[in-house]
Amino acid sequence: MNPSPTYVGLPIPVAANLTDTKYFFQALDNFSRVMAIRPGDRVLMLADPLLDPRVIDAVIGVAKSRGAEVRVYMEPSTQVTAVPEEVHAMLKKATFVVSTWFCSILDPLCINLRRAGQRWVKITYFRNLDLLHTPQARFPVDLIGEIIRGTAARYPAEGGFDLRFTDPRGSDFRISFTQEMRANQLATNRWRGQMTAEEDGCYVHYLPTHGPNLWDHNSVKNDFKAVVPMAGVLYPQWAVGFAKPFEEKIAVRFEGDTISAVEGTSEEAVILREMLVGGRMIEGGGCGFNPKAPRHTVYPAGSNAPGALHFGIDLAQPSDYIRRVMPDWEEPPVHMDLITLDATVTAGGNTLIKDGFLCALRDPAVVALAARYGDPVELLEAQVL
Template sequence: MSHVPPTRDDILASSTASAMPSETVTESTRLRNRFQAIANMNRVFAIRADEKVAFLTDPRLDRRVVDAISGIARANGATVREFMWHSTRNTEIPAEARPLVEDSDFVVSTWFASTGCPFANTMRREKGQRWVKITFFRDLDLLDTPQARFPVDLVGEIIRATARSYPRGAAFDMRFTDPRGSDLNIKFTPQMTENLLGITRWKGINTADAPGCYVHYLPTHGPNLYGATAHRREPGAHAEMEGIVYPQWAVGFPRPFEEKIGVEFKDDFIVKIHGNGREADALREYLIGARLNELGCGFNPKAPRFQVYPAGPNSPGGLHFGCNAVKESEYLRRAIPNWEEPHIHMDFVTFDTTVKLGNTTLIDNGFLMSLRDEKVVAAARRYGDPVELLESFAQ
């Protein structure tokens, strides 16, 4: 009787068949990983002796986060005070909180107002206050994630390499295309480029030690490819922009879009929502006339590749088109009532966009080209295998 060779089905049916290493993480590895993340955390929260630290928080924040950062402050001889608002969605720093903020050197905030509020910007610009936004650190257990232990200096190197891709001293077109037919063009002037890249975040500063800095922790939500900072936040200023984006997904929708939805822009503003169905109707209901405030890109290769909530993907090459409307979305108030962003906001998302800066390819089909920059690769070698660190994305 001849031997019957095993089939593919036989292999698949075997309980011991494996061609990949075990996914079990040993306790010693888990401990090493956590202390690597803690080392990053200590560097970001660069609190100094005798400083006054203000927490601007909300009731849904994991209290362990406040305790952990307070421990860093206490270890450095700083004092801590806290102001809790009923949600994160305020677009202005409340009058009740301003005396505390004014009397502080270092601010840790969950509030949406942290970046766009003129008062907060004045505190950073004129008083040199250092701010850390913790939208992406609302749960202490995030310390155990790959993005928490990804080297903070390497995030900065990726950001600086991306900045070097922008043409300097000349006008150029920033163009967005994808397989669905998106085609959006933003005309950059030399001054817009200087304004955009002039902020500390584009210098790759992700530790809160420079006067007037504003950083995110976890260090994943990088500076915007385009936004209000290109115009120094001057009221009424806008880019010459025209075209349409067909997003794959958006915050507040349980699944990626099945129907093709187009968002048409003209000079920073949404002029039309294309498409049929409930999803398009929900967007159309409040977004006509909304302004594109931030066109953001992720810069941490270990951030989850397809995580959209709460403010768009933080994985390199994933884009979010952040728009603010003049009225709240009734759909979002029902679907995500406790969203960390105000319900006038919307983050449209793409994972496969190609972005050109004139003749330079910034992103190729969702891959951020600066991940292969020579300086980035050289910096990555200090921490391990550059390919694993930079191109093995967390799914």
């Protein structure tokens, strides 16, 4: 039977003039709260030429309304792997930083300045002001924080444990945690569910979609020389820079944190083998936490829907494939994100994610908080595909 206006099984979308204004002001309130600029702050924006200038103006507007000063410094692209020497003095003077640069989280200078109290907002996911009109922009930031805290509570509080990633394709990858590693990992402001840049030393994302990584080098206090026991195999469904999910089941094998082999015969497997072998895991399960983030949008750094995971790999050498297909990517051609959308993740005997569903979405505390904002089932489980 051909579709016809006579057969309607779903409601007609509500007219935009009845919803857009209220939705927009919800998003503006989130933006204003995340950009927690204080009177007298010295704000520095680390920008790039492809950033929507209206985003810069929005930050300047908030700063001016609060009696703060703003400086803007622009590099030729976001793919900055270390803070340029000529920026050091400006960065050290700043009290509040808004950045598009890749090195923001990794550069030792940035890490040390945050330890001294500097506040940071990373805007990888806010490169166009029109994003304020999206469902993920207006999703309550406090509710995202509660979802993150519910996930953190599933890490065992006693003894060592394995963080284990499995999926229907046969992935089985494990990272061994000590209690010291657990304490370090969960002590970060992002794992505490702090979504706004209020606290001294904070590092938050805006749009508030990309949550904390299930494992990263925060677990060893950013000692990139520390050896963290991990090994296994991942069968990613997708990767940034590929137009669609993989049809072949491609195996990515690890010895420790280093990729030892990529198995497969498809064109995608050949590309990944050339790119990944010798690369090092730096993000073991970057997890999405915003229920309104589109699940199947994996650019620029993986899906940010709850339970979707990306595995960040630092490559042994720059990838010509990335240079060809993503010359203006927000990350440099020495990095790659592998994607899984259906993983099960356990921490010891506790389940964090089941078949791609983030278990904390049904925690009583999360559901109770969601009820303040609307229907909890719609807010938490009606995801955008």
